[in-house]
Amino acid sequence: MSKKILQGLEDVLKLIIDSGKQELIRQGKSSGSGGLHDSLEFTARAELTQLVGEISFFKYGLFQDTGLRPDEIPFTPGGGRGGKSKYIQGIIEYVQNRIEPNLQKATGIAFGIATLQSRVGMPQRRGIFDKSRTGWWTNTLEKTDDSIVDVVQSAIFSNFEEITDKVFQKLEST
DSSP: OOOHHHHHHHHHHHHHHHHHHHHHHHTTOSTTTTTTHHHHHEEEESSSSOOEEEOOOOOOHHHHHHOOOOOGSSOOOSSSSTTHHHHHHHHHHHHHTTTOHHHHHHHHHHHHHHHHHHHOOOETTTTTTTTOOOOOOHHHHHHHHHHHHHHHHHHHHHHHHHHHHHHHHHHHOO
């Protein structure tokens, strides 16, 4: 595989990652721990017959993209787990990072958020579902679509020119 084409793939993946981070910032989802923002990574490699590019981020980023209906929220008010579920623990950590560092107060706030989300879904703002805070990944892919095509085409044509130059050089030397 050509180094230019591999570099083109890396450029595309970096473009997508950078755009994803900008979209998270635009939607106000990069403050606090910044976990999702910081988790965006890519790898690119050349194998024998193909190029492989992978983008990864924390799994909850998918829920941030699509949102969750109230029946999909993994919380039942009065469910009796005493705040030990990963869902509640995640909200407590979020509250401690963004709103209230005191664990006892943060736990109370977290249960309030979970109760509200179990009624209206997620994300929500001011007690109602807020669709404007969904689609960070979908928006990223749509926004970068034309740029991706440009970068890939440039890498392919650059590689094609390199190959044809080598062919002509060999023809001239014979």
